Amino acid sequence: MSPENVFFLNFGLHSLAFGFLGWLILRCLIRDALRRSVTAMMAILFSVGGPWLVSSLTPWDEGSGTLALATLHQTLDTDWRIVIRPEITPAVSPDMAMHHVSKFVWRADRWMPELKWTLWSGVAALLLRHLWQTSRIVVWTRGLRKPVQEELESIPKALRGKPLAVFHHAGTPCVVGWFRPLIAVPASSFGTLTARQWHWLVRHEEEHLRGRDTLVSWLHECARAVLWWNPFVHALIESHARSREEICDAAAVGEAGENKDYAEFLLSWVRTSHPMAGVMPMAQSRPAQRLRGRLKALVEARPVRHRLGVNFVLACTAGAVVGPLLIASVGLVVPSASVAAQPIKSASTPGENSSLFTRTYTVSPNILSAPSNPANRVTPSEFLESKGVSFPENAMAIFQTDTSRLVVTNTLANLEKTRQVLTDASVIQPQVYFVTRFIQADRFFGIHGAVLDSQSAAALIANVSQKAGVDLLGVPRITTKMGQQAVVEVGHVNPANPEQRVGIRQELMSSKADDGKVFIETKYSLGLESGEALIPSKFSPPKDWSRVNMYTSHGKVELASGETLVQHLQVGGKQMTLLISAIALLPDGTEASHFDRVANVLWPVQVGKDIPYLPGAAPTEPKTAPKAPNKKVFLSVVVADVPGVSQLAANLSLEGKDKAELDRLLGVLDPHRIGQFWVTGVLTDAQFSLVMRALAQQQGVAVVALPASVENGKEAVFQLPQNLGGQSFAVTPGVWADGYSIDLNVVPPSLDLSSEKAVSSAVTIWSGQTLVLGGYLTEVKDQGRLIFVTATLIEETGKATK
Incomplete structure (x- = not known):
C-alpha cells in the first residue's frame, strides 16, 4: 500500500x-453552556x-514494523502499539509470508480509488452547496436598509445606536454578515414589540x-x-x-x-420561519432538539458561567497535549519486505510466564459471599x-x-x-421491595403463616375493602x-425503655434463598394505650x-417475587x-420475576495496571480513590404539593406496563394517615424527569427544591x-464500599407537631436514584x-460518580 493511501486511512x-473523544467528554463531563461551547470548538479543530x-x-514509515490497528495498553510505561504480522509456522517460509503481505496490499490498493472518489465527491458537493448559500446571503444582505427615524423613535432610546438593519418580508430577527455583522429585524417589529421584548x-x-x-x-x-x-463532527x-444559543x-x-416570558417570546417567533438559509435566526423550529434544549434550560433557569475558570483552562491545555499523544497510538502501516520476513519473538520465553505481577480490581462488595447466606x-x-x-x-x-478492591498477585495469564x-x-442482586398491609377487623383472614400468590393476595384485599367494619391499613x-x-x-419511643413505644415498628431481614426466592424474617411490634380498640390515625405521646x-x-418464610x-x-x-x-x-426501579442474580445488569469491574511483584513485598492499595467513609453525597430534595394526585399519572400519557409501574410508585398514598409521609418507591433518573414534566403540566402544583x-x-x-408548612426533616446517607450504593435514613416531616417521630425509614438506593415519599x-x-x-x-473533585 502506498504512503498516500496509508495517510488517507490514518486521517x-x-x-x-x-x-x-470530544463528543464523549461533552456527554459525560461538561454541563455548563460556556464550557460546552469551548470544548466543542476545540474538538472540531482537532478533528x-x-x-x-x-x-x-x-513514525509512519514502512520500516517501523507496525502493520495494523494499534491500541492503548494498560499503562503509559509500555509500548501501546500492537504489532500484527503474518503468522509464520514451520511449514511457511518468510518468502510465503511476504507473499501474503503483498496480496493484502494489492487488494487494499484496488478499493482505495473508489473510497477516495466517494469521499471527494461528497466534499465537492457540500462545498458547492455552502458556496451557493454564502452568495445568496451576500445578495440578501445588500438588500437590507437602515431604520428610518420613525422606526427608531418606536424603540427604546438605549437601543438606537445598535447595528440594526431592516427587511420587509416575513421572517425572524437574525444576525447576518461575517466581518461586519448586523442585527436584521423585520419591519413589522417596529411598533409591535414592547420595550422589554426589544431589550x-x-x-x-x-x-x-x-x-x-x-x-x-x-x-x-x-x-x-x-x-x-x-x-461526531456533526454532533x-x-x-x-x-x-451558544443558551x-x-x-x-x-x-x-x-x-x-x-422570554421563552414565550421565543416561541412566538418560531411560527415565522426565516426565508434565508444560512443566517442565524433568533428562534427556529428546526432542529427541534436545539429548541427543546433551549426551552428546557430556560425553564430550569440554568446558570451560565461568565468565565471559564483556571481549572478548566488548565484541563483544556492538558487535554490538548495528552490527546494527540494518546491518539497517536492508533494507526495503520504496511511493513517492508525485510520487516515482514523477520521471525516473530515467541510470547512464551523461558521464565516469562512464571513472572508475578500485582493487579487491582474494583469489584462488588458481595462478590465473595456464599449464594445462600451473604x-x-x-x-x-x-x-x-x-473458578x-x-x-x-x-x-x-x-x-x-x-474500598471494595481485590488485590491479586499472580502470573499475567492467571490475572x-x-x-x-x-x-x-x-452481577447485581435485586433489591427486596416490601409492601405491608394489615387488616383490622373482628376476625382473622387467611391462615397464619400461609403464602399467597399475587392474584390471591389482590383478591383478598379487594374482598376486604368492600366489607363494613373492616379497616385496611x-x-x-x-x-x-x-x-x-x-x-x-x-410513633413515639419511651425514653426510659427503647423497647416500649406507642406506634408501629416493623423489622424485616432478607437473605438469598434457592430457586429464585428470598428468605425473610419478620418482627412486627405494635404499642397501644389501654382502652384503645383501634389503631388511631395519629400516635400521640402517652401521659x-x-x-x-x-x-x-x-414470622420466617421463603417468598418468591x-x-x-x-x-x-x-x-x-x-x-x-x-x-x-x-x-x-x-x-x-422495575420489578423482576425472581430474586436470582440479574445476569444482564453487570457490575462495571474496573481493572488497575500491572505492577511487577517484588519477592517479600506485600501488595498495597493504590491511593487513587477515596474510601467510602470519606466520600460525600449530594442530596437534592424536591417537595411538590399536588392538588390532584389522581390526575398526576394521567398527565404522564403512559400506557400498559409503564403506566402501571408509575401508578405503583405514585398511587400508594395510604389515605388513613393524614399529614404523615411514607416511602412509596424508587425512581430512576429517566422516571424522575418524566414525573417532573407531569408536575409542570398540572395546574396549581407548588414545587420547591x-x-x-x-x-x-x-x-x-x-x-x-x-x-409549605415550615416543618423540617432529616436525611442521613451512608455510602457502601461498592462506590454507588447509598443507605438513606429518612425522617420525613409531619404536620402533627406533637409527634416526636412520625416515620423513620432506612432505604437502600443506587447513586443517582430518587426516593419518593408521599x-x-x-x-x-x-x-x-x-x-x-x-x-x-460526588468525588473529591466535586464531580458526580457515574
Missing part, C-alpha cells in the same frame, strides 16, 4: 478518534487539524456579535463539508450551536428572572481457585472491604483469567438489599407509659391480619418554606404532597 481514523499533528508524532432581542443578538458566531458558523459549515463522513457542531438566551434574560464469606483465594484460577508459589489475593471470572461473577413501603435489615417506625401494651408477631406472607396478631379485642409482600426490584451536600454518615436537615395533607384524599430525595455520590 479518517484519527479524525474519528478526536471527534469521538480537522489533529490528523496532521498526529502524523508528525508517529431581549438586542441583548440576545449582541451576544452573537460579541462571540463572532456568524463567522464561526460559516467555518463550521466548511468543516462539515470536508468531514461530512464523520458523525459537535450542533452541540456548539446549542450552547449563552445568548442567558444574556438576554440576565438576572431579571423572566425566563418564562454473611458467610469465602476467602479471595478460595473463591478464585473454585479455575491457580495460585503458584508467592501468589496471593487480598480483598479490601473498605487475565481472574478478570474474566470477576466479570462473570460481578398500610405500613410505609421500603427497599433493602440482601442481608440487610430494614426497619420502619411510626402514662405504664398503660401502654405491646403486641408482637414473628410478588408472593405475600399472612400473619395474625391479636390486639385487645381486635384481630389483625398482616399481609407482607416481597417484590424483586431491579436497579432501574432544597439541595445540600453532606459527608457520609452525617445528617442533613431540610427546612420547608412557610408556604402523603395526604387533608381529609380531601386528592390533596397530597410528594417528596423526592435524590442522592448522588
Whole structure:
C-alpha cells in the first residue's frame, strides 16, 4: 500500500478518534453552556487539524514494523502499539509470508480509488452547496436598509445606536454578515414589540456579535463539508450551536428572572420561519432538539458561567497535549519486505510466564459471599481457585472491604483469567421491595403463616375493602438489599425503655434463598394505650407509659417475587391480619420475576495496571480513590404539593406496563394517615424527569427544591418554606464500599407537631436514584404532597460518580 493511501486511512481514523473523544467528554463531563461551547470548538479543530499533528508524532514509515490497528495498553510505561504480522509456522517460509503481505496490499490498493472518489465527491458537493448559500446571503444582505427615524423613535432610546438593519418580508430577527455583522429585524417589529421584548432581542443578538458566531458558523459549515463522513463532527457542531444559543438566551434574560416570558417570546417567533438559509435566526423550529434544549434550560433557569475558570483552562491545555499523544497510538502501516520476513519473538520465553505481577480490581462488595447466606464469606483465594484460577508459589489475593478492591498477585495469564471470572461473577442482586398491609377487623383472614400468590393476595384485599367494619391499613413501603435489615417506625419511643413505644415498628431481614426466592424474617411490634380498640390515625405521646401494651408477631418464610406472607396478631379485642409482600426490584426501579442474580445488569469491574511483584513485598492499595467513609453525597430534595394526585399519572400519557409501574410508585398514598409521609418507591433518573414534566403540566402544583451536600454518615436537615408548612426533616446517607450504593435514613416531616417521630425509614438506593415519599395533607384524599430525595455520590473533585 502506498504512503498516500496509508495517510488517507490514518486521517479518517484519527479524525474519528478526536471527534469521538470530544463528543464523549461533552456527554459525560461538561454541563455548563460556556464550557460546552469551548470544548466543542476545540474538538472540531482537532478533528480537522489533529490528523496532521498526529502524523508528525508517529513514525509512519514502512520500516517501523507496525502493520495494523494499534491500541492503548494498560499503562503509559509500555509500548501501546500492537504489532500484527503474518503468522509464520514451520511449514511457511518468510518468502510465503511476504507473499501474503503483498496480496493484502494489492487488494487494499484496488478499493482505495473508489473510497477516495466517494469521499471527494461528497466534499465537492457540500462545498458547492455552502458556496451557493454564502452568495445568496451576500445578495440578501445588500438588500437590507437602515431604520428610518420613525422606526427608531418606536424603540427604546438605549437601543438606537445598535447595528440594526431592516427587511420587509416575513421572517425572524437574525444576525447576518461575517466581518461586519448586523442585527436584521423585520419591519413589522417596529411598533409591535414592547420595550422589554426589544431589550431581549438586542441583548440576545449582541451576544452573537460579541462571540463572532456568524463567522464561526460559516467555518463550521466548511468543516462539515470536508468531514461530512464523520458523525461526531456533526454532533459537535450542533452541540456548539446549542450552547451558544443558551449563552445568548442567558444574556438576554440576565438576572431579571423572566425566563418564562422570554421563552414565550421565543416561541412566538418560531411560527415565522426565516426565508434565508444560512443566517442565524433568533428562534427556529428546526432542529427541534436545539429548541427543546433551549426551552428546557430556560425553564430550569440554568446558570451560565461568565468565565471559564483556571481549572478548566488548565484541563483544556492538558487535554490538548495528552490527546494527540494518546491518539497517536492508533494507526495503520504496511511493513517492508525485510520487516515482514523477520521471525516473530515467541510470547512464551523461558521464565516469562512464571513472572508475578500485582493487579487491582474494583469489584462488588458481595462478590465473595456464599449464594445462600451473604454473611458467610469465602476467602479471595478460595473463591478464585473454585473458578479455575491457580495460585503458584508467592501468589496471593487480598480483598479490601473498605474500598471494595481485590488485590491479586499472580502470573499475567492467571490475572487475565481472574478478570474474566470477576466479570462473570460481578452481577447485581435485586433489591427486596416490601409492601405491608394489615387488616383490622373482628376476625382473622387467611391462615397464619400461609403464602399467597399475587392474584390471591389482590383478591383478598379487594374482598376486604368492600366489607363494613373492616379497616385496611398500610405500613410505609421500603427497599433493602440482601442481608440487610430494614426497619420502619411510626410513633413515639419511651425514653426510659427503647423497647416500649406507642406506634408501629416493623423489622424485616432478607437473605438469598434457592430457586429464585428470598428468605425473610419478620418482627412486627405494635404499642397501644389501654382502652384503645383501634389503631388511631395519629400516635400521640402517652401521659402514662405504664398503660401502654405491646403486641408482637414473628414470622420466617421463603417468598418468591410478588408472593405475600399472612400473619395474625391479636390486639385487645381486635384481630389483625398482616399481609407482607416481597417484590424483586431491579436497579432501574422495575420489578423482576425472581430474586436470582440479574445476569444482564453487570457490575462495571474496573481493572488497575500491572505492577511487577517484588519477592517479600506485600501488595498495597493504590491511593487513587477515596474510601467510602470519606466520600460525600449530594442530596437534592424536591417537595411538590399536588392538588390532584389522581390526575398526576394521567398527565404522564403512559400506557400498559409503564403506566402501571408509575401508578405503583405514585398511587400508594395510604389515605388513613393524614399529614404523615411514607416511602412509596424508587425512581430512576429517566422516571424522575418524566414525573417532573407531569408536575409542570398540572395546574396549581407548588414545587420547591432544597439541595445540600453532606459527608457520609452525617445528617442533613431540610427546612420547608412557610408556604409549605415550615416543618423540617432529616436525611442521613451512608455510602457502601461498592462506590454507588447509598443507605438513606429518612425522617420525613409531619404536620402533627406533637409527634416526636412520625416515620423513620432506612432505604437502600443506587447513586443517582430518587426516593419518593408521599402523603395526604387533608381529609380531601386528592390533596397530597410528594417528596423526592435524590442522592448522588460526588468525588473529591466535586464531580458526580457515574
